Amino acid sequence: xxxxxxxxxxxxxxxxxxxxxxxxxxxxxxxxxxxxxxxxxxxxxxxxxxxxxxxxxxxxxxxxxxxxxxxxxxxxxxxxxxxxxxxxxxxxxxxxxxxxxxxxxxxxxxxxxxxxxxxxxxxxxxxxxxxxxxxxxxxxxxxxxxxxxxxxxxxxxxxxxxxxxxxxxxxxxxxxxxxxxxxxxxxxxxxxxxxxxxxxxxxxxxxxxxxxxxxxxxxxxxxxxxxxxxxxxxxxxxxxxxxxxxxxxxxxxxxxxxxxxxxxxxxxxxxxxxxxxxxxxxxx
Amino acid sequence: xxxxxxxxxxxxxxxxxxxxxxxxxxxxxxxxxxxxxxxxxxxxxxxxxxxxxxxxxxxxxxxxxxxxxxxxxxxxxxxxxxxxxxxxxxxxxxxxxxxxxxxxxxxxxxxxxxxxxxxxxxxxxxxxxxxxxxxxxxxxxxxxxxxxxxxxxxxxxxxxxxxxxxxxxxxxxxxxxxxxxxxxxxxxxxxxxxxxxxxxxxxxxxxxxxxxxxxxxxxxxxxxxxxxxxxxxxxxxxxxxxxxxxxxxxxxxxxxxxxxxxxxxxxxxxxxxxxxxxxxxxxxxxxxxxxxxxxxxxxxxxxxxxxxxxxxxxxxxxxxxxxxxxxxxxxxxxxxxxxxx
Amino acid sequence: xxxxxxxxxxxxxxxxxxxxxxxxxxxxxxxxxxxxxxxxxxxxxxxxxxxxxxxxxxxxxxxxxxxxxxxxxxxxxxxxxxxxxxxxxxxxxxxxxxxxxxxxxxxxxxxxxxxxxxxxxxxxxxxxxxxxxxxxxxxxxxxxxxxxxxxxxxxxxxxxxxxxxxxxxxxxxxxxxxxxxxxxxxxxxxxxxxxxxxxxxxxxxxxxxxxxxxxxxxxxxxxxxxxxxxxxxxxxxxxxxxxxxxxxxx
Numbered sequence: 001x002x003x004x005x006x007x008x009x010x011x012x013x014x015x016x017x018x019x020x021x022x023x024x025x026x027x028x029x030x031x032x033x034x035x036x037x038x039x040x041x042x043x044x045x046x047x048x049x050x051x052x053x054x055x056x057x058x059x060x061x062x063x064x065x066x067x068x069x070x071x072x073x074x075x076x077x078x079x080x081x082x083x084x085x086x087x088x089x090x091x092x093x094x095x096x097x098x099x100x101x102x103x104x105x106x107x108x109x110x111x112x113x114x115x116x117x118x119x120x121x122x123x124x125x126x127x128x129x130x131x132x133x134x135x136x137x138x139x140x141x142x143x144x145x146x147x148x149x150x151x152x153x154x155x156x157x158x159x160x161x162x163x164x165x166x167x168x169x170x171x172x173x174x175x176x177x178x179x180x181x182x183x184x185x186x187x188x189x190x191x192x193x194x195x196x197x198x199x200x201x202x203x204x205x206x207x208x209x210x211x212x213x214x215x216x217x218x219x220x221x222x223x224x225x226x227x228x229x230x231x232x233x234x235x236x237x238x239x240x241x242x243x244x245x246x247x248x249x250x251x252x253x254x255x256x257x258x259x260x261x262x263x264x265x266x267x268x269x270x271x272x273x274x275x276x277x278x279x280x281x282x283x284x
Numbered sequence: 285x286x287x288x289x290x291x292x293x294x295x296x297x298x299x300x301x302x303x304x305x306x307x308x309x310x311x312x313x314x315x316x317x318x319x320x321x322x323x324x325x326x327x328x329x330x331x332x333x334x335x336x337x338x339x340x341x342x343x344x345x346x347x348x349x350x351x352x353x354x355x356x357x358x359x360x361x362x363x364x365x366x367x368x369x370x371x372x373x374x375x376x377x378x379x380x381x382x383x384x385x386x387x388x389x390x391x392x393x394x395x396x397x398x399x400x401x402x403x404x405x406x407x408x409x410x411x412x413x414x415x416x417x418x419x420x421x422x423x424x425x426x427x428x429x430x431x432x433x434x435x436x437x438x439x440x441x442x443x444x445x446x447x448x449x450x451x452x453x454x455x456x457x458x459x460x461x462x463x464x465x466x467x468x469x470x471x472x473x474x475x476x477x478x479x480x481x482x483x484x485x486x487x488x489x490x491x492x493x494x495x496x497x498x499x500x501x502x503x504x505x506x507x508x509x510x511x512x513x514x515x516x517x518x519x520x521x522x523x524x525x526x527x528x529x530x531x532x533x534x535x536x537x538x539x540x541x542x543x544x545x546x547x548x549x550x551x552x553x554x555x556x557x558x559x560x561x562x563x564x565x566x567x568x569x570x571x572x573x574x575x576x577x578x579x580x581x582x583x584x585x586x587x588x589x590x591x592x593x594x595x596x597x598x599x600x601x602x603x604x605x606x607x608x609x610x611x612x613x614x615x616x617x618x619x620x621x622x623x624x625x
Numbered sequence: 626x627x628x629x630x631x632x633x634x635x636x637x638x639x640x641x642x643x644x645x646x647x648x649x650x651x652x653x654x655x656x657x658x659x660x661x662x663x664x665x666x667x668x669x670x671x672x673x674x675x676x677x678x679x680x681x682x683x684x685x686x687x688x689x690x691x692x693x694x695x696x697x698x699x700x701x702x703x704x705x706x707x708x709x710x711x712x713x714x715x716x717x718x719x720x721x722x723x724x725x726x727x728x729x730x731x732x733x734x735x736x737x738x739x740x741x742x743x744x745x746x747x748x749x750x751x752x753x754x755x756x757x758x759x760x761x762x763x764x765x766x767x768x769x770x771x772x773x774x775x776x777x778x779x780x781x782x783x784x785x786x787x788x789x790x791x792x793x794x795x796x797x798x799x800x801x802x803x804x805x806x807x808x809x810x811x812x813x814x815x816x817x818x819x820x821x822x823x824x825x826x827x828x829x830x831x832x833x834x835x836x837x838x839x840x841x842x843x844x845x846x847x848x849x850x851x852x853x854x855x856x857x858x859x860x861x862x863x864x865x866x867x868x869x870x871x872x873x874x875x
Contacts, residue, residue, distance in 0.1 A: 032404060083591060089403040090350045094546060095590040097539050101583025109577055217535065221415060224408055262419045269412040272405045273397050288763050289754045295767070296726055296744025296753075477730035477746075478739040480719075484727055487716035494676065494714065495728045495789055496702035 002133045004251050010139035011208060012246020013146035016239050017201035018219070019226040020153065021194025027232025028170040029187055031081065032089050034096035036198060036223060037216030038103035039069040043199020044211040045107065048116040058121045065203035066196040073195025077188050085187075100216050108213040116211040142204055149197065154235045166190060225268045299475040309554070310464065317457055324452035330564045331459035332520045335466060337544045337556025339513030344542075345551030346474060347506045348486030349398055352407045352538050353414030354514055356394070357387040359532035361515025363421065366434045366528035374440035380462065380519050387515020388508055395507035399500050411535070418533035433529035437522060448524065455524035462520060463557075466513055471553060473509075482506055543586055627689060629654045629823035630675070630706070630793045635684035637667075637674055637847075644670040646847035647684070652793065652823050659826045659834045662844035663868055668827045669711055671844065672795050676708050677701050688793065707791035709782045711798045711827075717771035721762050721781050724770065725753045728788035752788070760784035760814050776807025780814060787818070794818070796826045800833055812836070835859065843867065 022036040043065035050056040050064065076099075084092055124138045157163040169176040169183045177183050202211070209219065222245065230241030245264065252263060316327055336358055343349040361383035368379045394413050398406045421428045429435055441447040448454045473479050481502055484492045489499050522528045531537065540563070548559025566585070570578035630652035637645035644667045652658050660668055673679040675686060677698035685694045693701050716724055726744050729752045744750050757763045760780045765773055770781065783799060796815070803811055812833060818824060828834050834841065834855075841858040843850040845867050851858065858864055 032407070080587070080591065087590075089407065091590050093350075093352065093407060094542070094586055097543075098583040098586030098590065101579045102587070103583075105577045105580035105583065109580075113576075221411065224411070228408055258423060262416060262423070265412045265416045265419065269397060269409050269416070272409045272412070273400065276401065276405050288757065288766075289751065292722060292726075292754050292757070292766070293744065293750040295722060296750060297742055300742030300745070472742075473739045475742050476739045477727065477741075477743045478737060480723060480727045480743050481731065483719065484716050484724075487718050488714055490678075491710075491714040491716060491785075493698045494702060494708060494710075495785060496699050496731050498697075498699050 003135070004254055005247060006133065006135055007139060008247030008250035009243060010136075010142045010246070011250050012243035013143055013150070014201055014205040014208065015222055015226055015246050016242035017146045017149055017204070018198050019223040019242060020150075020235065020238055021191075021198045022223050023227045023230065023232045023238045024190055024194045026227055027234075028166065028190060029085060031085060032092045032096065033081075034093055034220055035099040035103065035216065036096075036195070037218075037220050038100055039073055039195035040198040040202035040219070041103070041107065041211070041213075041215040042069045042072060042202070043196075044202035044206045044215065045111060045116065046199065047203035048118050048206065048211060049111075051118055052116075058124070062200060062203055066200040069199030069202075070192045070196030074188055074192035077191040081191065082184070082187070100220075104213050104216060111213065113213055116206065118206050118211070120207060138207060142208075145204060146201075149200075150235065150239055153197075157235055162186075162189075221265070225264060228268050229271050300472075306554075309557075313460060313464075313557075317453065317460075321451060321453065324456040326564065326568060328452050328456040328459050328524055330560050331456065331463050332517050332524070333541070333544055333564060334557040334560035335459070335463040335520065336514055336517040336541050337548065337560055338463070338467060338470060338553065339510045339517060339556075340541050340545050341550060341553060341556045342470060342474075342510040342513065343507055344545065345553075345555065346479065346482045346486065347503055349503065349507060350403045350406050351398075351410040352535075352542065353410035353412070354510075354541055355533055355535075355537040356410070356414040356417045357391055357511040357514035358518035358521075358537065358541075359414075359417060359421065360390050361387045361518030362522040362528045362532045363428060363434065363518075364515070365519035366437045366522040367427070369437045369439050369523065369526075370434060374438055376439050376442050376458070376523050379439075379523055380516055383515045383519030383522075384512045387518070388512040391508040391511020391515075392504065394511075395504040398507065399503055411538070414533055414535070414538055418530060421530055421533055428528075428530070431530060433527055434522075435527075437526045437528065439523050439526060448526075452524070459520050459524060462516065466516065467553070467557075470513070474553060478502070478505075543582065546589065547585070627654050628652065628687070629656065629689060630825070631687040632675070633685045633687070635671075635674060635686065636682045637670060637679060638682045644847050645674060645681070648844075648847070648849055650842065650849065652825055653840075654823055655820050656823050657826070657837055657839045658824065659828060659838035659841045660844055661828065661834060661841060662850070666844040667847040668844055669797055670847070672708060672797050672825075672827065675795060676706065702789055702791075705790075705792035706795070707786040707789040707793070708795040709786045709797055709799060711801060713778050713782050715770045715778060715781060715785070717769070719770055720767050721757070721770060721773070721777075721784075722753065722766040724781065724785055725756045725762075725788050726750075728785050729753055729756070732789050756784050756788050759817070760787070761810050774807065776803050776811060779803050779807075779811055783811075783814060787822075791822060793823045793825070796824060796828075798827050798829065800828065800830045 018037075018040050021039070022033060025031045025033050025036070046068045047058075047061040047065045050061040051058060080095075084095055120138055124141055127134050127136050128140070130140075157166065165176070165181045166186050168179070169181055169186045173183045202209075202215070209215070225245055226238050226241050229245070230238035232238070249261075249264060252259060316323060320327070336354070339357070340351065340354050343351060364386040365379040365383040368382055373379070397409045397413070401409060422430060425431070439448055442454065442458060446454045446458070474482075481492065481497050484497065485499050485502060493499055518532055521532070544559040544563045545556050546559070547562055548555035548557065563582075566582065567578055570581050574580075628651050632648055632650045635645055635648045635650070636643070648671065660671070662668055670679065674681050677693075677696060677700075681694065685692060687693065688701065688704055688706055691704070693704060693706070696704070719727075726749065729749050730738070730743055730746065733746055733749060738746070744753070757766055760783060762777065762780060762784060765777050770778065773781065779799060779802075783796065786794060799815060800808060800811060815826075815833070816837060826834070826837060838855055840853065841855055842852040843858060843864055850867060851861060851864065853861075
């Protein structure tokens with residue numbers, strides 16, 4: 001059972017890394033970006049292509065799995081997304097659905113519709129005995145990296161100048177601009193970083209989550225659940241929500257497979273109706 | 285001031301009358317029954333998608349409720365009609381009634397979930413409901429046929445006379461007539477005081493309450509009605525194709541119908557129908573060109589549509605439509621954050 | 626004389642802040658009653674409590690003797706209580722004609738009518754015309770509300786409330802923000818309101834208050850500071866002091 005817990009934690013932290021960019025764009029820029037999963041997918045494919053076609057070692061692909069989606073995100077934000085910050089959520093949803101369709105089709109066209117098979121490096125394969133529990137090395141690695149990322153994000157948000165500028169820009173863009181804060185630049189950088197982190201997550205997690213062109217659509221609902229339950233105004237909220245979701249999903253599939261995703265969707269609906277600001281947000 | 289009184293009376297009453305353009309629209313829709321025999325299967329699909337989009341327009345265009353999960357009602361209608369036919373009750377009209385009934389029930393129950401919500405919450409709640417239903421249908425494979433789909437759906441001839449043929453002629457006539465009847469009802473509803481109250485709720489629910497409109501009751505009513513319409517559309521699909529798969533609950537179905545409505549324009553009832561024509565023809569053309577990748581171009585259309593300000597385009601389109609109809613009614617637009625509050 | 630609108634010990638607290646402090650208020654039948662007070666005194670909060678937009682923390686509200694404290698806003702409107710908002714709350718995409726037709730139809734019970742074209746109910750159309758004429762909207766009936774000049778919007782705001790044929794009408798700063806050139810129309814329309822409607826007016830514009838009101842209540846920090854006829858209140862030195870922010874011995 002501890003193995004299940006451990007796997008659930010790994011899955012949850014992966015979800016957190018994948019979803020935190022979405023939480024940030026939503027909570028901070030009030031933009032519903034359903035295409036967020038496409039950036040994750042991009043990172044995954046970057047890694048897969050580099051490893052399978054060019055033999056680049058796993059660890060070396062990770063920085064690029066971050067950079068490529070980040071740059072794409074930056075470009076898209078500056079050219080397309082920024083026009084829609086003031087638009088209705090419906091328009092934003094329609095726009096991002098359009099982007100997803102394009103991304104999915106383009107990926108299918110260029111990479112084929114099959115699952116990308118990635119062979120983990122030898123040092124990540126296998127298990128190790130830790131406190132009497134069998135833990136996978138790969139999942140341990142994920143937990144480690146995601147944990148570091150989470151801490152780094154929380155630190156960046158709360159303890160750095162950039163973080164406080166970001167929070168100011170979110171609270172009131174006009175006043176922030178009046179204080180000389182370059183709100184546009186902050187939004188652009190935040191969007192880029194969020195997309196990059198998603199790409200990193202997609203690369204890290206491809207072995208667990210799978211990697212094929214339907215990835216953005218398959219996992220979109222999970223990201224939305226994380227943001228719904230965790231709220232979009234902090235790092236800790238989505239973090240906790242992701243952990244719960246990850247553990248619940250893994251445990252659910254193991255113990256009560258017939259019920260499956262049903263509970264998770266119902267949980268999301270319940271939270272939305274009863275506590276729309278999320279389970280873990282402090283009242284703002 | 286007699287001319288003011290006349291003007292008021294005429295303007296209000298004019299909304300109820302069918303204009304020449306509308307009559308022509310329906311005549312053109314019916315014409316292919318006799319003129320384009322080889323296209324009846326496609327036209328049947330257009331009619332079904334059109335009805336589905338019409339149902340979404342009732343809540344999105346008139347009451348301002350956004351939904352990413354309208355396929356929930358479509359799917360329920362499809363499975364109810366399919367199961368009924370599979371288990372011996374093959375009469376199509378009865379199947380429609382049962383589907384509408386089931387969808388109405390589901391619509392009523394879930395309407396309370398979308399009453400409070402802001403747009404974003406509603407998008408996710410409706411999405412969640414559709415996913416839950418899809419999961420249920422998947423799990424209950426013993427009933428629904430699961431991933432293989434519902435087999436053995438056999439439909440009796442309509443009224444015992446009109447058999448469903450392989451060319452889809454009966455199917456198209458059937459779907460078209462059902463859609464037309466439901467459209468006429470919807471058209472009466474939207475020009476009634478009830479319909480106008482919906483638009484006012486969409487524009488400013490605070491003010492609507494302040495003139496005595498029971499907002500929640502109205503929203504429940506229109507959401508339930510919209511669900512019924514969607515259920516009928518789903519039933520039509522099940523009956524005319526004699527097959528139902530889990531696909532009816534899929535996210536892409538909800539997304540597609542939203543797209544169809546947006547293409548045609550929200551808030552004037554014909555948008556869903558026109559959008560269905562454009563969408564299906566586009567799909568037909570693009571699929572022939574690049575079989576698996578027509579989705580790319582649809583996505584691109586959507587992106588361009590939104591970026592070019594679909595509300596403004598729709599506004600201009602509707603102004604054009606209104607002048608064709610000889611009316612000066614101000615159609616509904618969703619106030620954007622920039623516009624007014 | 627029956628009391629048109631009355632509150633007993635009405636209280637509203639937001640966390641530690643008391644916005645409405647034990648207000649017992651009477652609006653007489655046919656009254657022209659003004660509610661004044663410095664900014665932040667809680668006047669709009671009071672109106673929101675009366676109309677049901679806010680739920681009181683304590684106290685009761687009576688409309689023509691009936692307890693309406695628990696009723697929802699739309700139910701209170703049906704009982705004859707209507708209001709205007711300080712910032713226009715209109716239907717931007719609808720025309721004044723549609724707006725008035727809607728209000729009239731709702732009142733006539735036509736809101737549940739889904740089969741008939743709006744305006745076809747006997748007398749509805751005539752009422753719309755009457756509203757339009759009374760509030761000088763006949764020349765802008767077919768324009769989108771969002772395109773109307775502010776003064777006309779303000780008139781529509783009052784017209785919509787009046788179309789509900791209320792017995793009590795609450796006007797929240799009707800002249801606020803109306804440009805000088807359009808004020809006259811507005812003030813004339815307010816002055817011409819029939820006497821069978823009891824009116825409570827919140828205003829900062831003292832000209833309007835003095836020309837329109839019979840009685841004035843002064844609200845300070847959520848509580849009724851003083852109340853009386855126009856002469857009594859306008860000559861009361863404490864009222865001036867309160868407005869100017871000076872300390873006053875009670």
